[in-house]
Amino acid sequence: xxxxxxxxxxxxxxxxxxxxxxxxxxxxxxxxxxxxxxxxxxxxxxxxxxxxxxxxxxxxxxxxxxxxxxxxxxxxxxxxxxxxxxxxxxxxxxxxxxxxxxxxxxxxxxxxxxxxxxxxxxxxxxxxxxxxxxxxxxxxxxxxxxxxxxxxxxxxxxxxxxxxxxxxxxxxxxxxxxxxxxxxxxxxxxxxxxxxxxxxxxxxxxxxxxxxxxxxxxxxxxxxxxxxxxxxxxxxxxxxxxxxxxxxxxxxxxxxxxxxxxxxxxxxxxxxxxxxxxxxxxxxxxxxxxxxxxxxxxxxxxx
Numbered sequence: 001x002x003x004x005x006x007x008x009x010x011x012x013x014x015x016x017x018x019x020x021x022x023x024x025x026x027x028x029x030x031x032x033x034x035x036x037x038x039x040x041x042x043x044x045x046x047x048x049x050x051x052x053x054x055x056x057x058x059x060x061x062x063x064x065x066x067x068x069x070x071x072x073x074x075x076x077x078x079x080x081x082x083x084x085x086x087x088x089x090x091x092x093x094x095x096x097x098x099x100x101x102x103x104x105x106x107x108x109x110x111x112x113x114x115x116x117x118x119x120x121x122x123x124x125x126x127x128x129x130x131x132x133x134x135x136x137x138x139x140x141x142x143x144x145x146x147x148x149x150x151x152x153x154x155x156x157x158x159x160x161x162x163x164x165x166x167x168x169x170x171x172x173x174x175x176x177x178x179x180x181x182x183x184x185x186x187x188x189x190x191x192x193x194x195x196x197x198x199x200x201x202x203x204x205x206x207x208x209x210x211x212x213x214x215x216x217x218x219x220x221x222x223x224x225x226x227x228x229x230x231x232x233x234x235x236x237x238x239x240x241x242x243x244x245x246x247x248x249x250x251x252x253x254x255x256x257x258x259x260x261x262x263x264x265x266x267x268x269x270x271x272x273x274x275x276x277x278x279x280x281x282x283x284x285x286x287x288x289x290x291x292x293x294x295x296x297x298x299x300x301x302x303x
Contacts, residue, residue, distance in 0.1 A: 001105050007032070007106035009049040012059040012095065017176035020061070023049075024110055024180065024303055036099055044098025047110070059242050060097045060116065064088070066172045074257035081178065086172070092116040097114030101302050104214045109302035110181050114220065117252040118262045129153040143265055143277045143291040155190035156267040157213050159204045159277075159291070165217040165299060180193035180303040186218050187211045188267050193286040211235070217301050222278045222286055225249055231288050232268035246284030251298055264296035 026032045035048045046056040066087040089133035097112035189211045221236035225243040259282025270276035276288040
């Protein structure tokens with residue numbers, strides 16, 4: 001029996017997640033055929049539905065994340081006071097891409113969303129300047145941990161943080177939102193494989209593993225937020241239209257009073273080092289840091 005749709009396309013911010021699912025399901029089924037405008041790079045920047053309603057880059061929606069318990073897994077950061085539990089909280093997500101990401105089922109995901117801020121607990125307005133000082137109250141997470149060698153061999157695919165996002169974070173979303181999320185293909189190359197040759201000599205060899213992962217929840221890559229790969233390997237996607245400069249990459253809460261942004265992880269491994277991943281620093285610029293350090297999380301997903 002052919003499914004029927006109860007459709008009333010409203011501005012994106014005025015829809016419930018159940019309504020968004022109904023609209024996007026109708027789009028993927030070919031029932032709705034909106035006009036998608038593109039920029040000079042052929043990136044989607046707006047969706048005009050048949051009734052004239054427009055969804056565009058930068059439009060926002062609210063998502064609720066239920067409490068996430070600590071995994072109970074001992075890590076280097078937990079031993080210094082970082083707990084990977086997260087309090088229940090509402091966050092804004094914004095449209096950063098349209099027809100940008102590849103669905104694992106084939107075709108393009110209509111919309112890519114990214115958190116406007118980073119995960120953070122309680123009412124703090126900034127992160128602690130010392131990454132291991134009471135960071136459990138501020139939603140910080142390591143990319144990897146010293147008990148797993150805190151290296152970037154295996155990259156995003158094998159990172160502790162990817163496992164946490166795909167499981168703990170995803171399960172904490174409200175059911176209406178979970179039902180909207182589409183699995184997509186993300187390309188992310190590993191860093192360098194550290195190989196001990198003898199007691200005084202070591203080498204770094206580039207990984208040749210398949211860079212594609214199938215993700216429902218993911219972090220952005222260096223090129224996806226900056227348009228370049230100054231630290232990471234080439235080929236990890238293309239820049240989302242929303243991200244245009246340092247200011248567009250700034251996210252609350254601030255790292256400290258001297259910064260304009262929190263520090264938040266990217267999924268890109270540093271291409272010429274075995275223990276570093278890329279992140280956005282407190283000015284909105286791109287940097288790199290040890291995989292075991294705890295920084296902010298600004299998750300992304302497609303619908």
